[in-house]
Every structure is written in structure tokens, then in C-alpha cells.
Amino acid sequence: MRRRDLLIRVAGLAGMMPxxxxxxxxxxxxxxxxxxxxDIHRRYYVSGIDHQGKIIFDLPLHGRGHSIAVHPNxxxxxxxxxxxxxxxxxxxxxxxxxxxxxxxxxxxHLYGHxxxxxxxxxxxxxxxxxxxxxxxxxxxxxxxxxxxxxxFESHGIGPHELCLLSDQETLVVANGGIQxxxxxxxxxxxxxxxxxxxxxxxxHSGELIEKRKLQKxxxxxxxxxxxxxxxxTVCFAMQYQGPRTDRPPLIGVHRHGEKICLTSxxxxxxxxxxxxxxxxxxxxxxxxxxxxxxRGGLITFWAAKNAKYLGTIEIVDGCGIAxxxxxxxxxxSSGTGGLYRYRISxxxxxxxxxxxxxxxxWDNHISHLNQRSAxxx
Amino acid sequence: xxxxxxxMLCLLPTTHVVADETRFNLMTVDNFIIPGYRSMAESTNxxxxxxxxxxxxxxxxxxxxxxxxxxxxxxxxxRIQAIQIGPIEKRMRTFRIQFxxxxxxxxxxxxxxxxxxxxxxxxxxxxxxxxxxxVQGFSALERLLFPLGTVAGQFSASPEGDFRCRLVExxxxxxxxxxxxxxxxxxxxxxxxxxxxxxAAQGNARYNDSSxxxxxxxxxxxxxxxxxxxxxxxxxxxxxxKHSRGxxxxxxxxxxxxxxxxxxxEGIEQLNQHAFLSRLxxxxxxxxxxxxxxxxxAILSKIEIPLNGAVADPTxxxxxxxxxxxxxxxxxxxxxxxxxxxxxxxxxxxxxxx
Numbered sequence: 237m238r239r240r241d242l243l244i245r246v247a248g249l250a251g252m253m254p255x256x257x258x259x260x261x262x263x264x265x266x267x268x269x270x271x272x273x274x275d276i277h278r279r280y281y282v283s284g285i286d287h288q289g290k291i292i293f294d295l296p297l298h299g300r301g302h303s304i305a306v307h308p309n310x311x312x313x314x315x316x317x318x319x320x321x322x323x324x325x326x327x328x329x330x331x332x333x334x335x336x337x338x339x340x341x342x343x344x345h346l347y348g349h350x351x352x353x354x355x356x357x358x359x360x361x362x363x364x365x366x367x368x369x370x371x372x373x374x375x376x377x378x379x380x381x382x383x384x385x386x387x388f389e390s391h392g393i394g395p396h397e398l399c400l401l402s403d404q405e406t407l408v409v410a411n412g413g414i415q416x417x418x419x420x421x422x423x424x425x426x427x428x429x430x431x432x433x434x435x436x437x438x439x440h441s442g443e444l445i446e447k448r449k450l451q452k453x454x455x456x457x458x459x460x461x462x463x464x465x466x467x468x469t470v471c472f473a474m475q476y477q478g479p480r481t482d483r484p485p486l487i488g489v490h491r492h493g494e495k496i497c498l499t500s501x502x503x504x505x506x507x508x509x510x511x512x513x514x515x516x517x518x519x520x521x522x523x524x525x526x527x528x529x530x531r532g533g534l535i536t537f538w539a540a541k542n543a544k545y546l547g548t549i550e551i552v553d554g555c556g557i558a559x560x561x562x563x564x565x566x567x568x569s570s571g572t573g574g575l576y577r578y579r580i581s582x583x584x585x586x587x588x589x590x591x592x593x594x595x596x597x598w599d600n601h602i603s604h605l606n607q608r609s610a611x612x613x
Numbered sequence: 614x615x616x617x618x619x620x621m622l623c624l625l626p627t628t629h630v631v632a633d634e635t636r637f638n639l640m641t642v643d644n645f646i647i648p649g650y651r652s653m654a655e656s657t658n659x660x661x662x663x664x665x666x667x668x669x670x671x672x673x674x675x676x677x678x679x680x681x682x683x684x685x686x687x688x689x690x691x692r693i694q695a696i697q698i699g700p701i702e703k704r705m706r707t708f709r710i711q712f713x714x715x716x717x718x719x720x721x722x723x724x725x726x727x728x729x730x731x732x733x734x735x736x737x738x739x740x741x742x743x744x745x746x747x748v749q750g751f752s753a754l755e756r757l758l759f760p761l762g763t764v765a766g767q768f769s770a771s772p773e774g775d776f777r778c779r780l781v782e783x784x785x786x787x788x789x790x791x792x793x794x795x796x797x798x799x800x801x802x803x804x805x806x807x808x809x810x811x812x813a814a815q816g817n818a819r820y821n822d823s824s825x826x827x828x829x830x831x832x833x834x835x836x837x838x839x840x841x842x843x844x845x846x847x848x849x850x851x852x853x854x855k856h857s858r859g860x861x862x863x864x865x866x867x868x869x870x871x872x873x874x875x876x877x878x879e880g881i882e883q884l885n886q887h888a889f890l891s892r893l894x895x896x897x898x899x900x901x902x903x904x905x906x907x908x909x910x911a912i913l914s915k916i917e918i919p920l921n922g923a924v925a926d927p928t929x930x931x932x933x934x935x936x937x938x939x940x941x942x943x944x945x946x947x948x949x950x951x952x953x954x955x956x957x958x959x960x961x962x963x964x965x966x967x
Binding site: 274276277278302318319348396418419420423425460479480481510512514528530531533553554555570571572597598599600 | 712961
């Protein structure tokens with residue numbers, strides 16, 4: 237067992253698995269998840285992780301990544317640079333090696349999220365047209381080395397995460413509302429005039445289908461992350477830019493054409509979330525959502541059907557969340573090196589020991605390789 | 614409701630750790646941060662006065678006084694540059710004070726446009742502050758006071774010379790106002806930032822607890838070390854001589870790129886001492902950090918030509934590479950050992966998420 241793991245690890249790292257072994261189904265490493273991370277010296281990597289939290293490969297990145305999009309039907313994934321980064325780093329996840337990186341236009345930068353089309357031929361990213369002060373969705377041709385082929389408006393400032401609805405045509409985009417410009421690093425430039433929105437677009441034409449905003453008093457509540465659950469229920473998680481003593485709702489659910497429903501968490505739980513959510517995902521059935529609040533060190537769970545609060549677990553600096561194959565189960569990561577599995581039904585939190593590497597500072601997002609879930613989360 | 618929660622907090626046992634944390638945070642504020650901004654407020658005020666004197670009669674002696682006060686003011690800024698918490702976070706003050714790095718040549722672009730327009734109304738304090746951030750601070754001032762050709766003639770009695778001088782006055786006044794506002798907001802009144810740090814343990818509008826203050830300060834320290842290594846040294850250095858870019862060095866026009874780094878290291882040393890090393894029971898970590906700091910300074914003092922020239926010279930390039938490595942070691946000691954020893958949560962996602 238150990239020897240096999242070692243073999244796989246070494247082969248994966250060097251990217252030179254002997255041909256006879258490479259595609260052999262019996263020995264195939266059970267890669268389950270992908271995440272970006274830093275080490276304690278703040279060097280950045282993308283790591284492949286198995287279902288038990290073992291690291292299968294670890295590849296160095298040029299700058300900090302944010303999330304990873306998984307190709308729906310090939311052994312490929314793309315690391316998207318954290319804002320205001322400009323690289324897309326495709327990886328061969330079967331052999332654990334980096335492919336040719338892609339840079340976005342000089343006058344654009346990425347926001348850290350991207351998504352493949354269901355057939356894997358297109359790749360969509362949220363980007364900043366910073367001189368034009370507008371958010372855009374850039375379309376790339378995956379089969380032509382991610383060549384940029386189109387761009388359309390995100391109909392808001394600061395688009396962040398984007399997901400696809402079940403019709404496979406409609407993109408839902410979180411426009412965070414915060415204006416930034418690379419000249420000023422990550423400094424927000426428009427806090428007084430923020431106007432975050434949830435936007436539905438046709439992925440072919442860019443046509444605006446629906447745009448939803450929060451009530452005016454919540455205009456500093458930046459809508460950042462999204463997940464799509466059952467019946468195309470969109471769960472969005474926010475980061476509030478107003479005073480720390482305010483207690484705005486931080487999570488909302490929405491169905492296309494309906495009104496936004498903001499969730500109500502128990503008072504102490506809402507306070508503990510410290511006005512900040514880092515990530516959201518749906519479980520494999522789409523019935524439940526998990527939302528991480530790394531500042532408060534907790535993860536909350538919500539029912540897709542009625543936006544009801546289901547419970548909380550505490551994980552210090554816990555941020556990355558992804559669905560497991562079984563419904564109601566989540567794979568979780570923390571910035572302090574922890575990997576966990578959690579089951580809602582019996583509140584069982586399992587710390588995955590092999591993944592307990594203190595030097596592995598798991599970054600914002602973790603992706604599941606199961607394509608449907610990966611698309612939804 | 615508020616009263617109730619305050620009462621509840623009073624009933625909670627205050628551990629020594631919390632009290633200590635607040636004490637060390639306040640020591641840092643009182644012994645490093647506030648004195649640092651006080652010296653900046655004084656030196657930028659003196660700079661503004663020198664600008665007024667010079668503009669009344671632009672001559673060589675006035676200019677040399679202006680140059681010398683530019684350096685003193687820049688010295689005080691570079692010493693405190695690491696601090697990125699508190700009033701400096703407001704209204705883009707960091708960028709107003711010094712717009713750098715300027716990857717898209719914004720300073721030149723906006724400065725040229727302002728000089729071309731030469732409308733005195735644009736320099737009125739309110740309008741100037743609301744205008745382009747790129748022309749409001751040291752970077753623009755340096756371009757005006759240390760141009761590549763001769764200086765004195767540029768301020769001669771002519772409409773252009775006069776406007777140029779008024780601009781110098783506006784920038785220096787702006788620097789002086791920002792610096793004294795920062796100082797004031799740190800120390801004056803019930804809602805001062807010092808007060809926010811003093812009451813952080815109970816949670817307030819700015820901080821959830823006192824360890825958040827320590828974590829932010831450690832993050833500031835770390836970020837400043839990274840800035841020196843990546844932006845101030847490696848970016849102008851390039852991968853080899855052919856790719857070196859001297860003009861990417863900070864403050865190359867006024868020939869003080871290396872002096873900035875020396876002052877940055879002094880600031881880091883003081884910040885580190887007050888905030889962290891003074892509460893450390895482990896002498897080995899302190900010794901190793903002191904040792905690396907001394908080594909970095911020693912390497913720095915041996916580089917005898919300005920940074921923008923040094924990046925293109927094979928001998929000095931080697932010294933710069935060594936300098937970056939030495940500061941990198943310092944960074945690893947701070948982040949790897951100090952943070953762990955003091956149990957300061959450098960929350961990766963909680964402090965620096967997106």
C-alpha cells in the first residue's frame with residue numbers, strides 16, 4: 237500500500253510516469269480534489285488530493301491562485317489567479333503536471349473564478365476592465381489553447397464567482413460591486429457607492445436575462461460567491477464592507493425570476509461569522525449548501541428548499557468547501573493545514589490525518605473532481 | 614442591549630494573555646507608530662515651509678533647503694511605511710503619500726497633463742485633493758524637484774515656472790495635512806485608533822479582539838519585507854544584467870533607493886522589537902532575527918553605487934542578490950518561527966481572503 241502510494245507520488249511529481257503504467261485503471265490514483273495552497277514561506281502551489289486527504293501531486297505556481305475549474309470530460313483543470321492576477325494555469329490532472337500557462341490581456345485582470353461549458357469547449361472567466369471600470373465575462377476556446385474569442389459585460393462592477401444553471405445556457409454571476417484598479421492593489425475605491433448584484437446572462441450572446449440587487453440599506457454587502465443547488469436554487473455568500481458592529485444577513489438564496497430571500501441565522505452564529513463569508517458550495521444532491529466563514533472559524537449549513545439554517549461546525553480558518561460523492565457530505569479545508577470530511581445527518585466531523593500538514597495552508601477554494609458537482613460549486 | 618453585553622463582558626475572566634497582548638500592542642503604538650507619524654507630521658510641515666520660502670524667491674539656496682527637507686520627510690515616511698493599519702487605510706492615503714510602484718506611468722501622465730493645463734484653480738486645496746492621486750505626494754514631488762536636467766531655471770519668473778512652484782507648494786501642503794491628520798486620528802479623542810487598539814480585547818467597530826491587532830501588525834511586517842524583496846530589489850534587478858531596469862527602483866531620481874531600504878529595515882526592527890520580540894521568551898529566535906537583520910544591513914552598507922546603477926553592474930548585482938536573500942531569510946524567520954512561537958494566527962483565509 238505504502239509502496240504504491242510512494243510510486244504514484246513520485247511519478248506524479250516528476251510528471252514522468254512510465255507509459256505502461258500511466259493509464260492502467262487498476263493503479264490509478266484516486267484523485268478526488270484539487271486546491272491551491274501556500275506553504276509557510278508563502279510559496280504557492282496547486283495540489284491534487286485523494287479522498288482520504290493524501291496529497292497526490294503538488295505543483296508550484298508563479299503567484300497565488302484562488303480557485304480551480306475542472307474540465308467536465310477530460311483530465312484537465314485550470315487554476316485561476318487570485319485578483320489582480322493575470323494567469324490561467326491549466327494542469328494535466330492525470331499525470332500531475334503543469335501545461336502551458338495563459339495570460340489575460342494587459343488591460344484586464346482576473347477575479348479568481350472561471351467555469352467550463354458543459355461540453356468543455358469553452359471557458360468563461362470574470363475579469364476586470366479596469367480602465368473602463370466595468371466587469372466583463374471573457375470567453376475562451378479551450379481546444380485552441382484557451383484562445384480568447386469573446387467578451388461581454390457582467391452588468392456590474394467586480395464580478396467574482398460564476399456558475400451555470402441546469403439549462404446549460406444561463407450563467408449566473410456575482411457582481412461584488414467593489415471597484416478596484418491595479419494601480420492601487422486591492423484597495424476598494426467605491427465603498428460609498430457600491431452596488432452589488434446577482435446577474436443572469438446567456439452564455440452565448442451575453443444577453444442580460446435578469447439582474448437582482450439587494451435593498452439599498454445593504455448596498456455594502458458584496459455578493460462574492462455562488463453555488464447552484466436543486467431546482468436551480470442559487471445560494472450566494474456575501475462580505476459586508478460596512479462597520480463591524482452591523483449585523484447584516486450574509487447568505488441569500490434566489491431562483492431565476494423570483495425575489496431574493498435572505499437567510500436568517502441564529503443571532504450568535506451571525507455575529508460569529510464576522511460579516512464575512514469565504515466560500516459556498518452545494519452537496520452532491522443539491523439539497524444542502526455549506527458556507528464558510530473563515531474569520532469566525534465556522535461553517536454553516538443551509539437547506540436549498542427553504543433556506544433554513546441546518547447547523548454549524550467550527551474549524552479555525554476553515555474556508556475551502558466541496559461536495560463529497562454522498563449526499564449531505566462535504567470535504568473541507570483550512571488555512572492552518574487541516575482537511576476534513578463532514579456529514580450533516582449525524583454531525584460527524586472527521587479530521588483526515590494524512591492531510592494534516594501544518595505547512596499546507598489551504599487557500600480559499602477546493603474543487604471536487606466529480607464533474608457535476610464541480611460545475612455546480 | 615449594548616449595556617447588557619458590556620456587562621457580560623465585564624463578568625468574563627480577563628486572562629493574562631489578553632491583557633499582555635493589549636499591553637504589547639499599545640507599546641508598539643506609543644513607542645513606534647505615534648512617534649513615527651509625529652516625525653512625519655513635523656518633517657512634512659517643515660518641507661511645506663521650505664517650499665513656501667523657495668517659491669517666494671526661487672534660488673539655489675532655497676532649492677538646496679527644499680532638497681534637504683524632501684529627504685528628511687521621505688526618511689520619516691520610509692521608516693513608518695510598513696504600518697498599514699489605522700488612519701493610513703482611509704481615503705487611499707498610502708497612495709496619496711507615495712504613488713509607487715507606478716507600472717503604468719500614471720505619475721508622469723497626470724503630472725504632464727496638470728502642467729500643460731497650468732490652471733491655478735486645479736491647485737486649490739480641496740480640488741487638488743479630489744484630483745488624481747498620482748500627483749499628490751512624494752513621487753510627483755520628486756519628479757519636480759529632481760528632474761534630469763537643471764532645476765533652478767524651471768522655477769524662474771514665468772507663468773510656467775510660477776505654476777510649477779505652486780504645484781510644489783500644493784503637494785507639500787497636502788503631504789503635511791495628510792501626515793498631521795494621521796497623527797491626530799491615531800492619538801486624539803475617544804475614537805482615536807489608539808483607543809480602538811486599547812479596547813480591542815472587548816471587540817469594537819474595528820477589531821474583534823486584541824489578537825487581531827497583533828496578527829495585523831505581523832502581517833504588515835511580513836508584507837513590508839516582501840515589498841522590499843520583490844518590488845524594491847528584484848523588480849529593478851531583473852533576471853540578468855540585460856533585463857535589469859534601474860528606473861524601476863524606488864526614488865531613483867533623488868538617488869535614495871538604498872537609503873529607503875535601510876530606513877525600512879530600521880522601521881521593521883523597531884516594530885518587531887516592540888510588538889513581538891519583547892514578549893518572546895525564546896532567546897534563540899531573537900538572536901537569529903537580530904543576526905539576520907545585522908547581516909542584511911551589512912550587505913546594504915557595502916553597496917556603494919545607487920540602486921538604479923547597481924542593478925546593471927556585475928559586482929553590485931551579486932550584492933543585491935545576497936541582500937534579497939538575506940531579507941528573505943528574515944522573512945522566513947518572522948513568518949515561520951516568530952508567528953508560531955507567539956501563536957499569532959496568521960490566518961491565511963481569515964486575514965487575507967477574497
